[in-house]
Amino acid sequence: MTDTFPLADRTVRRVGFGAMQLPGPGVMGPPRDRDGALRVLRRAVELGVNHIDTAQFYGPGVSNELIHEALHPYAAELAIVSKVGARRDTSGAWLPAQHPADLRADVEENLRTLGVDRLTAVNLRRMDEHVEGATDVPLEDQVGELAALRDEGKIAGVGLSTVSAADLGAARTITEIVCVQNPFSLVDQKDSDVLEASAEAGIAYVPYFPLGSAFPHLPKVTDQPAVQAVAQRRGATAARVGLAWLLARADNVLLIPGTSSVAHLEENMAVAELSLTPEDLAELASAA
Structure with missing residues (x-):
């Protein structure tokens, strides 16, 4: 099992950090413990994290502001990835922001709040059809706008989030795709076709949930009883076993577990040290 994988113009460790849990409840407003959130970010980098996933709509603005305060000026090897395609209103509702002009404005806002000239990658967060107010903006227009931002030097790579295998294939006819961020876990493997397509193409696959x-x-x-049994046998937590299974699933999987706790962060980072045996994997297959 490899320890690193390419991501746009960087090579990153396969266990990174997701900033979604840093803001307050519902991913809205300031954290309950601001100093604690800053400590988590600094400790993540101390532990070797060189891939941080964020979004301007986390907070909104909260995650990016915390990352900037905790880590700026950033280490040269740090990859910061954001996503666009949504915004929040004052009640916390998720609103679509899918038009090319929205995507460009939100990339610019990410650059401003993070204090960078270029992001390692930006994921286009496609909105579900049932989201109220979502419009049917052609994928080629959206991907084309992110490709233009890449060509302008504002992002190093174009990514996709919450997409089908057909979407990925269509996007790849427009421009190079460097990462996909979709839901995937031991108990939800409906996205296996996208994971396999990404692996075959050398595209980083970043599972959420x-x-x-x-x-x-x-x-x-x-x-899951099988997960708990393996965890007990290996002297690990069930969460650590579940994350280790993902690392074993394919070499292009990059993890971005998030937390607002230093202790939980350290536990998550230790997943890279847990190598599941064939016996472990066979037992875990029963939980799929």
Whole structure:
């Protein structure tokens, strides 16, 4: 199993950090413990994280502002990836911002709040059809705008989020795609076709909901008896086993577990040291 994978113009460690949990409840407003959030970011870099995933609409603006305060000026090897395609209103609702002009404005806002001239990659967050107010903006217009921003030097690579295999294939006819960010976990492998297509093309695959959906009524990786049994046998937490399974699933998988706790961060980072055995993987297959 490899320890690193290419991401646009960088090579990053396969365990990074996702900043979505740094703002307050519902990904809105300031964190309950601002100093604690800053400590988490600084500790992540101390532990070797060189891939941070964020978005201007986390907070909104909160995650980016915290990253800037904690880490700017950034280490040369640090890859910062953001996403565009959505915004938040004052009540916390997720609003579509899918038109090319929206994407450009939000890339510019990410650059401003993070204090950088270029982002390593920006993911186009495609909106689900059922989202109220979402418009049917052609994928080629959206990807074309991000490709133009790349050619202008404002981003190093174009990524996609919440897309189908057909979307990925269509986007690749327009420009190079460097990463895909979709839901995937041991208990939700519906996206296997996108993962496999990404692996074959050498595209980084960044799973969100890596331990199962955040919605309470859907299955969680850590609740599965097979996961708990492997965790007990290996002296690890169930969460660590679930994340290790993802690293073992394909070499192009990059993890971005998020937390607002230094202790939880250190536990997440230790996943890279847990090498699952064929026996472990066979047992975990029963939880799929």
